[in-house]
Amino acid sequence: MTAPTTARGSTRGSARERGRWIERWNPEDEGFWEREGRRVARRNLALSVLSEHIGFSVWSMFSVLTLFMGPEYGIDPAGKFFLVAVASLVGAALRVPYGFAVARFGGRNWTVVSAAMLLLPTAALLVVMEPGTSYTAFMAVAVLTGVGGANFASSMTNVNSFYPLRLKGWALGVNAGGGNIGVAAVQLAGLLVIAVAGASHPRLLLAAYLPLIVAATVLSARHMDNLGPVRNDTGAAREAAGDRHTWIMAFLYIGTFGSFIGYSFAFGLVLQTQFGRTPLQAASLTFIGPLLGSLVRPVGGRLADRFGGARVTLWNFAAMTAAAGAVVIASLRESLPLFTASFAVLFVLTGLGNGSTFKMIPGIFQARALAAGMAGEAAAAHARRLSGASMALIGAIGGFGGVGINMALRQSFASFGTGTGAFAVFLGYYVLCAAVTRSVYLRRTAPASPRTPDGERAAPAGAGTRPARAEV
Structure with a gap:
């Protein structure tokens, strides 16, 4: 086999002349992977994590800034929930074009652009973050912060293409976990500002992120690579959108990532509104859940690699149902210790589920490629192609789950004065997710071979159209 060309290999000069494009990439070849693929993939993974981490911090900025927005800002709790919901909505919607931008412009090129774009909402917040600013202006800036959430889709699509199937759970978990922890990082930074300078100095938090954004942009430009094999493949997006498993996995991802980002945005507001915590008291608890959920996401991917996603x-999902039940009980009893502990467990489970669901995606498309009669590198390339495209759609729809959580909490507080009703709805959703997972991906059924265009069964015996447990 001809050794794949890399940006650091024997054709280094020509790769640079083409803007750091790697024209051949075969991570499933263990010889290539050990010789040079692993090093290139890890470098791109590390820089992807950095950019995505800052993106998540910018996306979740309003979850922290609302703690600084006291009565002098003239915004009630419902208005604050709506601000974070708008940020979540825009970030989710932009994930679709961002995810497909990797194939159009290249992973390295788009990372540079998307990182630089984070300067816009951060600079805008520096200008408007003061009492007397209109709610319309805050809404406009909340829209801008959505670009931070969109970074996730392009980052995951890009990393998925660099790694072999046997390591995707770990790699995608590290990438997503490192990005997700940006939520906890900005909340910890907000706590530090409130504790040291007080709740009247939100601009200190914003100013700290400007040099970080510049650093991420420059490092991505200097050290990342584009993969030629995923370039200009618009057909993959259409195929992924037409596959029912894309939409089934999106439904499950609402339950995991939608919960993670929705709770991350809303937890501090719930503590203030339902339990009467001060900004400092709320900030001292808000970061714990996102931090735990982010740290365990690679664990979820690793467990999925070993036991099946x-x-x-x-x-x-069964454990999330139990944890959500404990949250409902704590809300009814108005028990802050139980509420905080139950939510911490729920955050951990959302992180584990994020890792395991994203591991399932490439496994599903690999299984379907094998069922269609493909083998070897052809099956692996097909799986990389469609799983990368599907991740953009799945990531976007999962982000909309965060919108749903914040809007449900807003309505629950407006109608009942507590979040109990919303928490009960979330519990019911987790039950549905568990039922769908078991029915579609774990229920044992007789294998069925796919048909060729002329209607004949063509796949080898035992190749089923339903992905098997061991494969996903």
Whole structure:
């Protein structure tokens, strides 16, 4: 086999002349992977994590800034929930074009552009973050912060293409976990500002992020690579959108990532509104859940690599149902210790589920490629192609789950004065997710071979159209 060309290999000069494009990439070839693929992939993964981490911090900025927005800002709790919901909505919607931008412009090129774009909302917040600013102006800036959430889709699509199937759970978990922890990082930074300078100095938090954004942009431009094999493949997006498993996995991802980002945005507001915590008291608790959920996401991916993503996902949703039940009880009893502990467990489970569900995606498309009669590198390339495209759609729809959580909490507080009603709805959704996971990906069924265009069964015996437990 001809050794794949890399940006750091024997054709280094020509790769640079083409803007750091790697024209051949075969991570499933273990010889290539150990010789040079692993090093290139890890470098791109590290820089992807950095950019995505800052993107998540910018996206979730309003979850922190609302703690600084006292009565002098003239915005009630419902208005604050709506601000974070708008940021979540825009970030989710932009994930679709961002995810497909990797194939159009290249992973390295788009990372540079998307990182630089974070300067816009951060600079805008520096200008408007003061009492007397109109709610319309805050809404406009909340829209701008959505670009930070969109970074996730392009980052995950890009990293997925660099790694072999056997390591995707770990790689995607590290990438997403490192990005997700940006939520906890900005909340910790907000706590530090409130504790040291007081709740009247939100601009200190914003100013700290400007040099970080510049650093991420420059490092991505200097050290990342584009993969030629994923360039200009618009057909993959259409195929992924037409596959029912894309939409089934999107439904499950609403339950995991939608919960993570929705709770991350709303938890501090719930503590203030339902439990009467001060900004400092709320900030001292808000970061714990996102931090735990981010740190365990690679663990969820690793467990899925070992035991199968569907199996881990099923048990995770069962545990999320139990944790959500504890949150409902704590809300009814107005028990802050139980409420905080239950939410901490729920955050951990959302992180584990994020890792296991994203591991399932490439496994599903690999299984379907094998069922269609493909083998070897052809099956692996097909799986990389469609799983990368599907991740953009799945990531976007999962982000909309965060919108739903914040809007449900807003309505629950407006109608009942507590979030109990919303928490009960979330519990019901987790039950549905567990049922769907078991029914679609774990229920044993007789294998069925796919048909060729002329209607004949063509796949080898035992190749089923339903992905098997061991494969996803």
